[in-house]
Amino acid sequence: MKRLAAFVVGAVFGLTLSWSGMTNPDVLRDGLLFRDAYLMLFxxxxxxxxxxxxxVLKLLQxxxxxxxxxxxxxxxxxxxxxxxxxxxxxxxxxxxxVCPGPIAAQLGQGIPWALATLAGLVLGFALFSRRSAAVAG
Known part of the structure; x- marks a missing residue:
């Protein structure tokens, strides 16, 4: 049940990112450079x-x-x-x-440059894990 729920939430999130244009580097760049308010309003x-x-959920217990x-x-x-x-x-x-959410959506859309970004993300996680293990041990 949990895997199905995770799949549904991930699919809805990916579709939302794609539909809203958040997988488009131009949309993200224009937002980060404050050329367009769309990203910040989103x-x-x-x-x-x-x-x-x-x-509300907390109030309703x-x-x-x-x-x-x-x-x-x-x-x-x-x-x-x-x-x-x-x-x-x-x-x-x-x-x-791009940030991690759109990387997955870009891969789902078949956008090839997402593989390079994914490689950087995986490398970053690996370096962080290695550093954390060295500090802890």
Missing amino acids: FASALGTAFVGLR ARALLTGEPVAWSTVRPEKRHVVGSVLFGVGWAVAD
Whole structure:
């Protein structure tokens, strides 16, 4: 059941990214360069929807559909790792004109340059895992 749910959510997310133009590097570049407000308005609407929706779910004491756990979260103070991670993510996004979600959607659309971006993503994960293991051990 969980795999089916993950597939459905992933498919809807990928279709939304494709339909909205978020797999198009020109759309992303124009948004990141503040030439077009579409990208930022898209993000703002998603953030607003999630902000209100999660608070309503928490107020109603809703439970997650797949796990049955209560909808809840905890807040943490921003740390150095959050700032460094956000800067790295932003730089990578600006260089590649894509973030992880659209990479999968681009692959599904058969866009060949997504393979190079995916390779960079996998390399980044591998380097992070190697570094984390070295620090921990």
